[in-house]
Amino acid sequence: MKIGVLTGGGDCPGLNGVIRAIVNRGISTYDDTILGYWDGWRGPLEGRSETLTLARVRDILPLGGTILGTSRTNIADPERLATVIAQLQADNVDALIPIGGEDTLGVALRLAEAGVQVIGVPKTIDNDLSGTDVTFGFTTAVQVAVEAVDRVRTTSASHHRGLVVEVMGRHAGWIALQTGLACSAVATLIPEVPFDLDAICGLVAASIQERRDAIVVVAEGALPRAGTIENDQGGAVDEFGHVQVGGIAEFIAKEITRRSGVETRSVVLGHVQRGGTPTAYDRVLATRFGVAAVDGLHQGKTGVMVSAQGSAIGIVPLAEATGTLRTVPRQLIDEVGAILGIDSADMKYK
Ligand code: F6P
Numbered sequence: 001m002k003i004g005v006l007t008g009g010g011d012c013p014g015l016n017g018v019i020r021a022i023v024n025r026g027i028s029t030y031d032d033t034i035l036g037y038w039d040g041w042r043g044p045l046e047g048r049s050e051t052l053t054l055a056r057v058r059d060i061l062p063l064g065g066t067i068l069g070t071s072r073t074n075i076a077d078p079e080r081l082a083t084v085i086a087q088l089q090a091d092n093v094d095a096l097i098p099i100g101g102e103d104t105l106g107v108a109l110r111l112a113e114a115g116v117q118v119i120g121v122p123k124t125i126d127n128d129l130s131g132t133d134v135t136f137g138f139t140t141a142v143q144v145a146v147e148a149v150d151r152v153r154t155t156s157a158s159h160h161r162g163l164v165v166e167v168m169g170r171h172a173g174w175i176a177l178q179t180g181l182a183c184s185a186v187a188t189l190i191p192e193v194p195f196d197l198d199a200i201c202g203l204v205a206a207s208i209q210e211r212r213d214a215i216v217v218v219a220e221g222a223l224p225r226a227g228t229i230e231n232d233q234g235g236a237v238d239e240f241g242h243v244q245v246g247g248i249a250e251f252i253a254k255e256i257t258r259r260s261g262v263e264t265r266s267v268v269l270g271h272v273q274r275g276g277t278p279t280a281y282d283r284v285l286a287t288r289f290g291v292a293a294v295d296g297l298h299q300g301k302t303g304v305m306v307s308a309q310g311s312a313i314g315i316v317p318l319a320e321a322t323g324t325l326r327t328v329p330r331q332l333i334d335e336v337g338a339i340l341g342i343d344s345a346d347m348k349y350k
Contacts, residue, residue, distance in 0.1 A: 001026075001030065001032045001033075001094045001095060001297060001298065002032065002033045002035060002091070002092050002093050002094050003022070003032050003033070003034050003093070003094065003095050003097060003294065003297060004034075004035045004036075004037055004044070004049070004091065004093040004095070004096040005019060005022050005034060005035070005036050005037065005052070005096070005097045005098075005099070006036070006037040006038075006040055006041065006043050006068060006096075006097075006099070007019070007068050007069075007070045007098075007099045007100065008040030008041055008070055008071065008098060008099070008101075008104030008107075009040065009070060009072060009101045009104050009123070009124070010070070010072075010101070010124070010125070010274060011066050011274055011275075012066075012123050012124060012136070012137035012274060013136070013140040013141075013274070013275075013276065013277065013278035014136030014137050014140070014278045014282040014283065014285065014286035015065065015066040015068075015070075015099060015123065015137075015286070016057075016060040016063045016064075016065070016067055016286075017060075017061050017278065017282070017283045017286030018099050018121050018286045018287070018289055018290040018293075019036065019057060019060065019066070019067060019068065019290070020057040020060050020287070021287040021289070021291050022097060022290040022291075022293060022294055023052045023053070023054060023056070024057070025290065025291045025295070026294050027053075027054055028054075029294070030294065030298055032294070033051065034051070034052040035049050035050070035051055035052070035091055036049060036051075036052045036067075037049045038050070039068070039069040039070060039071040039073070040072070040104065041071070041073040041074070041075040041080075041084065041098075041104070041107060042071045042073040043068070044083075044084040044087045044088060044091075045073060045075055045080060045083055045084055045087070047087050047090070049091065061283055061287075062277045062278070064274075064277055064278065065275070072103070072238045072240060073239060074103065074107065074239035074240050076106070076107055076110060081110060081111070081114065084111070085111070085114060088116060094117065094297075095117035095119070095302070096108070096111065096116060096117070096118050096119075097118075097119055097120070097121060097294075097297070098120050098121070099120070099121040099123050100121075100122075100123050101123055101129060102124075102128075102321070102325065103240040103242075104123075105120045105122065105305060105321055105322050106322045108120045108318055109303065109318040109319060109322055112302050112303035112318060113303070116302075117300075117302040118302055118303060118318070119293045119296045119297055119301060119302065119304055119305065119306065119315075120293075120304070120306070120318055121289045121293050121305070122135050122289070122305055122306070122307065122321060123135055123136065123137060124137065125137040125138055125141035125168060125175065125273060126138070126168060126169050126171070126172055126174060126175065127175070127326075128169075128171055128172035128174060128325045128326050128327060129321055129325070129326060130320060130321055130322075130323060130324055130326045131305060131307050131317075131320040131321035132305070132306075132307035132309075133309060134285070134308045135285075136278065136283075136285040136286040137274070137278065138174065138282070139279045139281045139282055140273075140276070140277075140279045140282050141167075141168065141175050141273040141274065142175055142179055142182070143279055144269065144273045144276070145167045145175060145179040145217075145269055145273055146178075146179055146182045146183055148165060148272070149179060149183040149185070149215055149217065150183065152165060152267055153213055153215055156212075156213035156214060156215060157212045157213035159263070160212050160213075160262075160263075161262070161264060162204040162214045162215075162216065162257075162260075162262050162264030162265070163214070163215055163216070163253075163264065164216040164217075164218055164249040164250075164252050164253045164264060164265070164266040164267070165179075165185075165216070165217050165249065165266075166219075166220055166247075166248060166249030166266065166267065166268040166269060167179055167218070167219055167220070167269055167273060168220055168269070168273050168274070169190065169219035169220060169221055170221040170242065170245055171191055171327065172191060172192070172219075172221075172326065172327045172328060173188075173190020173193075173219045173221075173327070173328050174328060175219065175273070176188050176189065176190050176217050176218065176219035177328055177332070177336070179217050180340050181336060181339065181340065183215060183217065184215075184339075185215045185216060185340070185341070186204060186206075186207045186214050186215060186216060187199075187200045187204070187216045187341035187342075188216075188217045188218075188340040188341060189216065189217070189218040189219060189222040189252075190219045190222055190328060190342070191219055191221035191222050191223065191327070192327050192328045192333070193333065193337075194223055194224060194225040195222060195223070195224055196225050197252070197256070197259065198259065200252070200256065200341070201255075201259045201260040201262075202260075203216075204216065204256055204260060204264065205260045205261075205262050208262050214262070216252065216256075218248055218249050220245045220246045220247075220248060221245050222248060246268060246270065249266035250266045250268070252264075252266070253265055253266035288313050289308075289313065292315070293306050303317060303318050303319075304316060304317055305318050305321045307321070
């Protein structure tokens, strides 16, 4: 077969592991040819690609980012979709493996419906894709955040300051939740549960008094309870209609300082969480996803996505993965909410 591969959306530790596995499996097991498209959907849209050889992917497993480049290009409109299909035909590509999140895989579904053989590979550090228990990149992001919190905690304790650490998570609080638990934060704020600033002030002040430090972990997409404060995070909008968020930690830190009198600073981890070398777990998951995608194509599958199901790798319909986001469930908040300083009674259903 001639298999096309591309990476779309935000970069993510482990992307190169998937690319490497696809090239290795395809060439060594099936004698395939692998064509790598550059910069997400922009590659097939503009006809920019390269043939991937075993030599090209030899040392990329520990590398962050993606050797193919990425973009948030959307090709959902019929004209662009037709251009991409024509490009795949011109390149003699038999099947495509798009690696991406809900947006990239949503477009993949449209292509599958148009008759292109497609198997998607789920990717996001946010871990919020349905149809898979976990995505690669997530454990790396959490590990980076935990190391950062461990570092700023010493300053928090030495200066008796509150410290608000902002992690990624636009719609789902998985990274914040794991980081807050792993770092015993006094409060962990996630998009699923609107927060109450006065309650956070109380937790920070008590913690500074009792143990000298106070860490608050906040997901970038967390929002205050309706009516408690104004928080307009509206930034630029990408081609898929997502608003750029970020910066809420600074706002919260200023409010804690103003309301409680406890000096509080903020740190935004931002893209630090998405960069650098993947954890061993993410390298292994990425590799298994890549192998399963190539095997699936040779079994004639299409319109599906590889997925982590317990310790096994399975296949689910793309529609299942792109229908709704997998946010933190209420059951988990009930289980760990008290430790996180979250009142599960406030749980907002989506
Ligand atoms: O979807 C992954 C993610 O890292 C989100 O957590 C974040 O809001 C977004 O991407 C940021 O994207 P960009 O790097 O394009 O600003």
